[in-house]
Amino acid sequence: MFFGYIYHLISIIAILYSLHVRENHHHIAAICYSGAALGVVFAGDFLTLFVFWEIMALSATFLVWANRSKEAFGSGIRYLLVHLFGGLCLLIGMIMHIHETGSIEFGYIGLKSLSSWLILIGFGINCGFPGLHAWIPDAYPQTTPAGGVFMWTFTTKTAIYVLVRAFPGAEILIWIGAIMTVFPIFFAVIENNLRRVLSYSLINQLGYMVTGVGIGTQLSLNGTLSHVFCHILYKALLVMSMGAVLYRTGKIKCTDLGGLYKSMPLTTVFCIVGAMSISAFPLFSGFVSKSMVVEASAMGGMTVIWIMLLFASVGVLEHAGIKVPYHAFFAHDSGIRTKEAPLHMLLAMGITAFLCIFIGVFPQPLYSLLPYPVDFKPYTGYHIVTTCQLLLFGILAYVLLVKAGIFPAEMRATNLDADWFYRKGAKAFMWLLNNPGAKLMAKINNFIFEKVISFLVWFTKNPVFAIKIAKDTLLLAFSIPEKRDEIKKRLKDEKESYPGDHSMPTPIGTVVLWATIFLTICLIIFYFAL
Numbered sequence: 378m379f380f381g382y383i384y385h386l387i388s389i390i391a392i393l394y395s396l397h398v399r400e401n402h403h404h405i406a407a408i409c410y411s412g413a414a415l416g417v418v419f420a421g422d423f424l425t426l427f428v429f430w431e432i433m434a435l436s437a438t439f440l441v442w443a444n445r446s447k448e449a450f451g452s453g454i455r456y457l458l459v460h461l462f463g464g465l466c467l468l469i470g471m472i473m474h475i476h477e478t479g480s481i482e483f484g485y486i487g488l489k490s491l492s493s494w495l496i497l498i499g500f501g502i503n504c505g506f507p508g509l510h511a512w513i514p515d516a517y518p519q520t521t522p523a524g525g526v527f528m529w530t531f532t533t534k535t536a537i538y539v540l541v542r543a544f545p546g547a548e549i550l551i552w553i554g555a556i557m558t559v560f561p562i563f564f565a566v567i568e569n570n571l572r573r574v575l576s577y578s579l580i581n582q583l584g585y586m587v588t589g590v591g592i593g594t595q596l597s598l599n600g601t602l603s604h605v606f607c608h609i610l611y612k613a614l615l616v617m618s619m620g621a622v623l624y625r626t627g628k629i630k631c632t633d634l635g636g637l638y639k640s641m642p643l644t645t646v647f648c649i650v651g652a653m654s655i656s657a658f659p660l661f662s663g664f665v666s667k668s669m670v671v672e673a674s675a676m677g678g679m680t681v682i683w684i685m686l687l688f689a690s691v692g693v694l695e696h697a698g699i700k701v702p703y704h705a706f707f708a709h710d711s712g713i714r715t716k717e718a719p720l721h722m723l724l725a726m727g728i729t730a731f732l733c734i735f736i737g738v739f740p741q742p743l744y745s746l747l748p749y750p751v752d753f754k755p756y757t758g759y760h761i762v763t764t765c766q767l768l769l770f771g772i773l774a775y776v777l778l779v780k781a782g783i784f785p786a787e788m789r790a791t792n793l794d795a796d797w798f799y800r801k802g803a804k805a806f807m808w809l810l811n812n813p814g815a816k817l818m819a820k821i822n823n824f825i826f827e828k829v830i831s832f833l834v835w836f837t838k839n840p841v842f843a844i845k846i847a848k849d850t851l852l853l854a855f856s857i858p859e860k861r862d863e864i865k866k867r868l869k870d871e872k873e874s875y876p877g878d879h880s881m882p883t884p885i886g887t888v889v890l891w892a893t894i895f896l897t898i899c900l901i902i903f904y905f906a907l
Contacts (some may be wrong), residue, residue, distance in 0.1 A: 379746050380418045380538050383606045386780065387530050394617055394725035395523030397624075408438035408528045423471045426539070430467065430503075434460035434530060436778065440524040441516050455796070459502060467499025484836040492889040497544060501667030504536035504587065507556050509847045513580060513791040514564070518572035518629075524540060529579060529616045530609050537586045537605055544591025551674075553589055553676040555586030555685040555877055562692030567785045568792055569630045571619050571701055575612070578697040580657065581689055582608050591672040591873040592677055595749035600669025601745055607654070607662035607736060614729040615701060618644050619717035621726070622705055628713070631700075631787040636710035644718050647707040647726040654733040656698035656768060657690060662733045664764065665740035665755040672753065691771040699775055704787065767808035778782055839876035845857035846871050 398404065413436060416429030432709070441453035473492035475481050478764070488491050502509045502531065513533070520528050544550060561577035561584075568574045582604070589601030621644045622637060623629045638645040651660070657663035661667040674683045736743050744751040754760075778784035836843045849868045856864055 379606070381601055382532070383609050384415055384418065384531070384747065387526075387609050390725050390729055391530070393524070393728075394526055394620075394721070396721040397719055398521070398523050400443065401523065402439065403443045403524065406443065406711050407524065410440060410527055410531055414535045417506040417901045418534050420483055421481050423475060424481055425527075426483050426803060427464070427468060431464050431533065434464060437516075437528060437532060440521075440902045441519050442522050442794065443524055444519055445713045446519070449824055451527065452516045452842070454520040455800075456512050459512045461494050463499045463502030465499075466495050466502070470495030470497075470499060470805050473674065476742040477649065478556065484542060484808050485545070485874045488544065488549065488799075493544075497547075500536050500539050500543070501553075501889070503532050504540065505533060505557070505583055506553055506587075507560060508795050510557075510561075510580050511794045514573045514576035514794060515796055517576045518552060518570055522624045525616045525620050526606070529575070529612055533583055533611060534605055537583065537590070537601065540587065540590045543602060545590055545598060547591055549602060550587050550591030550678065551682060552591075554586070554588030557581065557587055558689035559584075559685055562689065562696065563793065564792060565692075565696035565700070567790075568696075569632055569787055569789060571629050571631060571634075571705060572616075574696055574701055575615055575619065578693060579612060580646050581693050581697075582612065582655070585667055585670045588702075589673065589679075592670075592679075594673055594677070596676065596753060597670055597673035599747045599749050599751055599753070600666060600673055601667060603666040603743055604663075604738075605878060606746075607666040608727050611651045611654035611662055611733050614647060614726060614733060615655065615697065617722065617726050617729065618648035618651060619701070621722050623724075625715040625718065629709070630789070631704035634705050634711055635708040636706070636715070637713060638706040640713070640715045640721055641706070643723055644726065645702070647723075647730045648702045648706065649706070650730040650733055652702045654737065656694040656852070657764065658735070658768060659761050659764060661737040661749060664737055665743070666711065668760065668764070669753050669826065687767065691774070694768055694771045695775055699772070733880075778826060789861065842871070842876055846875065 391407070391411075392404075394674065395404070395407065412435060413429045413432035415434065417426055418428060419424035437460075438457045439452045441449055441456055443449075470492045473490075474486065474496065476491065477492060478544060486496060488494060488497065498509075502512075505513050517525065532571035540550065560580050561580040564583070575639070586601045586604055586608075588595040589604070615773045621641065622634065625641065626637070628634055654661040654663045657667045671683065671686045671690075672684060718726070740755060744753075755763050757837065846868065849864055849871065853861060853864045853868060
């Protein structure tokens with residue numbers, strides 16, 4: 378029900394935001410996508426879960442293609458292939474699990490066998506585990522401004538949901554999640570496309586949730602779920618603000634934007650609210666959710682994990698909290714003067730911004746929806762002071778690094794990610810098929826369908842005579858020199874007269890004898906096979 382509430386809420390907001398879209402297929406794909414996510418959430422068995430899981434993948438692909446560009450088409454194909462592979466892993470794991478347990482019920486699985494690992498991989502692909510994450514920054518930025526709100530919400534959060542149900546307390550998820558919080562920071566800092574920055578920021582935030590699932594305590598699971606709720610809202614707010622910029626200007630790169638606060642003041646304010654929320658400033662939603670997971674790691678004595686999560690908190694401040702609003706609305710003046718976002722977009726962003734602040738100030742209504750009792754108190758003096766110290770020193774570090782010229786400057790470039798391997802690998806594989814592979818297959822085809830068939834046609838004209846020619850050919854190869862001239866002459870006559878006389882009367886008794894011998898051999902083989 379917790380996921381059902383937030384999925385319905387964000388669907389209403391996303392539909393309001395996309396009222397300007399006139400293409401019916403966009404709305405159909407979006408509604409199918411959100412409906413399939415709800416289907417997974419309320420699935421009680423593996424069959425239902427898998428059906429809706431695949432509907433999510435297909436409908437999301439159409440949302441990527443709705444952008445109608447060459448880049449979007451390629452990204453959509455890669456998105457579909459990645460998720461079909463993940464669905465295949467999930468299906469095989471499910472079948473093995475059902476065979477092992479005799480039940481199709483979907484619930485706690487745990488990492489106990491090969492089937493559970495395959496299921497975890499299937500879930501992990503949708504969640505963006507390290508090395509399996511590249512489809513997120515590849516496909517998500519290619520969606521339409523309206524489609525991005527749906528894309529950034531459902532697939533990854535649904536993956537978190539199934540992890541909570543199937544693998545709570547799996548220790549490997551602690552490290553996977555911690556790594557997920559850290560490595561996207563380095564990509565986001567050097568990325569020029571602001572929607573790709575938000576894609577890497579998404580992976581960073583998912584890491585907190587995965588870590589919470591892996592810790593598996595009541596506090597960490599409450600933190601994971603509350604962070605899902607808050608993250609869907611503030612990430613949607615950031616995505617909507619960047620979508621409004623893209624919709625009005627047609628540009629989304631840091632090097633092309635700047636100074637838009639003059640033309641789009643309300644969008645600027647809403648983006649700053651989203652940035653403050655994702656950075657976990659006090660009085661904003663991220664502050665009351667993310668800190669629960671960090672606190673759970675500290676209480677569990679996981680010092681390294683706790684340090685990684687704190688480092689990631691500063692990292693998300695640098696790229697999502699500062700970089701996105703600064704380079705879009707401030708920085709250098711790009712000279713772009715445009716209209717404010719349409720009214721329905723402003724309403725959607727306004728509702729979401731209000732919820733981000735409301736939850737940050739009054740977290741108890743959110744806490745009351747969580748599955749376990751909440752003893753966590755976010756607004757303690759210690760927590761407020763330490764968080765503010767962390768964030769303010771992070772801002773100071775950003776300013777000093779920029780002033781010193783150490784912080785990476787924004788530039789027009791293509792950043793390589795893990796998808797480089799399968800993109801280049803796919804090209805190499807296709808080259809192998811189209812060049813040496815095609816030549817080899819042509820030779821095999823020529824041998825089988827021309828030479829072999831021609832020989833069989835020739836042989837069947839007179840099999841007895843053909844065998845005689847073959848026998849003489851062998852004799853010629855192994856005979857003594859004195860006999861070769863005689864065999865050559867005979868072989869030449871045989872080939873010239875082939876197929877010779879077709880009338881080869883065979884007594885009926887001989888045919889029956891051979892058929893009887895053949896059937897006897899079959900019976901003997903069948904007897905011993907039993």
